[in-house]
Amino acid sequence: MNKWFKFLYLPIFLLFTVGKAQEKLTIGEKHSIFSKVLNENREIWIHLPKTYTDTTINPAKYPVIYLLDGENNFEYFTGLTDFIARTPYADIPECIVVGIKNTERTRDLTPTKSQKKSPVNPTLTLFADSGGSENFVKFIQEELKPFIKKNYRTQEYSVLVGHSFGGLFAINTFLMHPDYFDAYVANDPSLWWDNKVTIARTNDYLEKYKKFPSQKSLYVSQADNEEQQKNWNSDMTQAIEEFKGIVEKNGSLNYKHSFFKGETHGTVSYPGNYEALKFIFKGFRTDIKQLAKNPKLLEEEYKKLSDKLGTEFIPSETYLNVVLKFMKSNDFKEAETYFINLKNKLYPKVR
Amino acid sequence: MNKWFKFLYLPIFLLFTVGKAQEKLTIGEKHSIFSKVLNENREIWIHLPKTYTDTTINPAKYPVIYLLDGENNFEYFTGLTDFIARTPYADIPECIVVGIKNTERTRDLTPTKSQKKSPVNPTLTLFADSGGSENFVKFIQEELKPFIKKNYRTQEYSVLVGHSFGGLFAINTFLMHPDYFDAYVANDPSLWWDNKVTIARTNDYLEKYKKFPSQKSLYVSQADNEEQQKNWNSDMTQAIEEFKGIVEKNGSLNYKHSFFKGETHGTVSYPGNYEALKFIFKGFRTDIKQLAKNPKLLEEEYKKLSDKLGTEFIPSETYLNVVLKFMKSNDFKEAETYFINLKNKLYPKVR
Structure with a gap:
């Protein structure tokens, strides 16, 4: 081929390549941070909510959800x-999600050193490397959280979410360090661990402090008992129900327990996490049509929610923009004026 | 600064930059395809399952789920x-998901030309540009599906998933073109549309064909009536229940209707889609511990499922590898031999 022809073809080829170049759909970034506490690198998966980089609003701060077993649940x-934080029918505020990938899962998530013979093959001993949760929570509190706070715009409200051993870890953290997180989610937690040591710790907690902190939230999901029998830990159900009994008898906590019929240990996190988030932020959703009639309702409901959660939540600028658009397009003039003033008060700096 | 100093600093700067480079977490790719039928470009979001690019197994084929309102649900x-297709406790086969992003949503998803006054502001007329669903389904059937089949390894089983107007579209497609998809999911479908034209079409269908096809699946979720009253379409509930009555009276279809207490029109898709997928592929999950005692069970259950769904499903190579590993590590020798033979039969070419 004549080299001039080659030259002429080049731009066409480039165009074609560009036309085929596909945009990736991304939901987060992997970060690697070295933990001095654990003496190893830890992989962290970070998801930022939709409005995080929205330049048309003032830079907002977001609650942070720390998600155990990140690689399975992220x-x-x-x-x-993101789905349930969409305006105008948001059930929760937009959140930053920090998924923590496992290295030595049993080591990190179990509170004591304990072993168990495999119920399938009794010649095998399981969980030899257990009991490291105190170290792991130290990593989260002293290394991971400062890293997140330093690099992202975070609100002072954090949630810890775990499943199975991760649920055990969440409840143990709640008992040993209740101030570390504002809300704890435990999906089908392995409270059977080490002769129910966490049940003993629950009783110890109540003996020492008399009651649970009222502004903390704890959500526990439980998989279907009948299905559980097929699993290896048939004492799981019994331990979860014992824990439920103790906590419900001491009703100070913002606590919910959900039993999921038909769900197995492996699947219960999916509906469990959905219920958990709706439970923790119950009262967050406001009805935009109600606000047309009674604009003050918005601040009243945020005040109630803030009191319940022990942290100040205010309507996001994004939500106020949606409210304003609604009032304007439907000609609710009084409400529109009210929300213009509210927006000016909460977000004085126009972008 | 001395230029040699500058030069020395350069590699340090580069190292730092590389150290900070983060790996993106991606879940799919955006594709743009031109539709002759619609005379416009359509953005398609494509998600491939975890094992799609696994080079340790033979290239597998996957069912395809076509997801309406892609930008909201993808x-x-x-x-x-991905979560409920994880071995060994998979409830569904791994699937390719094709999200279709909207351009003119009302035009594409509604079956007839119809208008409605805004219940909030009666001077506004809604849905002026409606009635294009026949065109839109033609685009999916004649342009999008061939594109997907040509570019990806697809199994001959496809699901259509929609919400609200998308649910209306799914049910209308089921009635007008039942052969286009194997399963249809309609979350809180807008069956109130145009004086319940879809209810009339359901009756027409039954008059003409006497019964629904038994190997097709249809799942309908319904949001909480009490919450619905706050929405704009209070006739939505009534129409969904009328449809339910007609379908249940003609019990040939693989049909499930779920009412979700406490869910709103905006949130019901989240639990609805979960229930829908578990319903469609009910019978897919096999208990690996049962297989140790009765290895033949696996093929028997896949045969049952295939008969029910009208498409042949076989155990994936990935699942057989997990089964084999389980049998080997727990010393179930007979079962191990059985599954080695089964794997050789289904996947003769070793990778």
Whole structure:
């Protein structure tokens, strides 16, 4: 081929390549941070909510959800938080999600050193490397949280979410360090661990402090008992129900327990996390049509929610913009004026 | 600064930059395809399941889920399909998800030309540009599906998933073109549309064909009536229940209707899609511990499922590898031999 022809073909080829170049759909970034506490690198998956980089609003701050077993749950969980935080019918505020990938799962998530013979093959001993949860929570509190706070715009409200051993870890953290997180989610937690040591710790807690902190939230999901019998830990159900009994008898906590019929240990996190988030932020959703009639309702409801959660939540600028658009397009003049003033008060700096 | 100093600093700067480079977490790719039928470009979001690019197994084929309102549902939905398709406790086969982004939503998803006065502001007329669903389904059937089949390894089983107007579209497609998809999911479908024209079409269908096809699946979710009253379409509930009555009276279809207490029109898709997928593929999950005692069970259950769904499903190579590993590590020798033979039969070419 004549070299001039080659030259002429080049731009066409380039155009074609560009036309085929596909945009990736991304939901987060992997970060690697070295933990001095654990003496190893830890992979962290970080998801930022939709409005995080929106330059038409003032830079907002977001609650942070720390998600254990990140590699198993990150994708549907970040889809969930974004989906139910969509205006105007948001059930929760937009959140930053921090997924923590496992290295030595049993080591990190169990509170004591304990072993168990495999119920399938009794010649095998399980969980030899257990009992490291105190170290792991130290990593989260002293290394991971400061890293997140330093690099992202975070609100002072954080949630810890775990399943199975991760649920055990969440409840143990709640008992040993209740101030570390504002809300704890435990999906089908392995409270059977080490002769129910966490049940003993629950009783110890109540003996020492008399009651649970009222502004903390704890959500526990439980898989179907009948299905559980097929699993290896048939004492799981019994331990979860014992825990439920103790906590319900001491009703100070913002606590919910949900039993999921038909769900197995492996699937219960999916509906469990959905219920958990709706439970923790119950009262967050406001009805835009009600606001047309009674604009003050918005601040009243945020005040109630803030009191319940022990942290100040205010309507996001994005939500106020949606409210304003609604009032304007439907000609609710009084409400529109009210929300213009509210927006000016909360977000004085126009972008 | 001395230019040699500058030069020395350069590699340090580069190292730092590389150290900070983060790996993106991606869940799919955006594609743009030109539709002759619609005379416009359409953006398609494509998610491939985890094992799609696994080079240690033979290239597998996957069912395809066509997801309407792609931009609203793609993230949690693809997280869901991956999460509940994880071995060994998979409830569904791994699937390819094709999200279709809207351009003119009302035009594409409604079956007839119809208008409605805004219940909030009666001077506004809604849905002026409606009635294009026949064109839109032609685009899916004649342009999008061939594109997907040509570019990806697809199994001959496809699902159509929609919400609200998308649910209306799914049910209308089921009635007008039942052969286009194998399963249809309609979350809180807008069956009130145009004086319940779809209810009339349901009756027409039954008059003409006497019964619904038994190997097709239809799942309908319904949001909470009490919450619905706050929405704009209070006739939505009534129409969905009328449809339910007609379909249940003609019990040939693989049909499920779920009412979700406490869910709103905006949130019901999240639990609805989860229930829908579990319903469609009910019978897919096999208990690996049962297989140790009765290895033949696996093929028997896949045969049953295939008969029910009218398409042949076989155990994936990935699942057989997990089964084999389980049998080997727990010393179930007979079962191990059985599954080695089964794997050789189904996947003769070793990778």
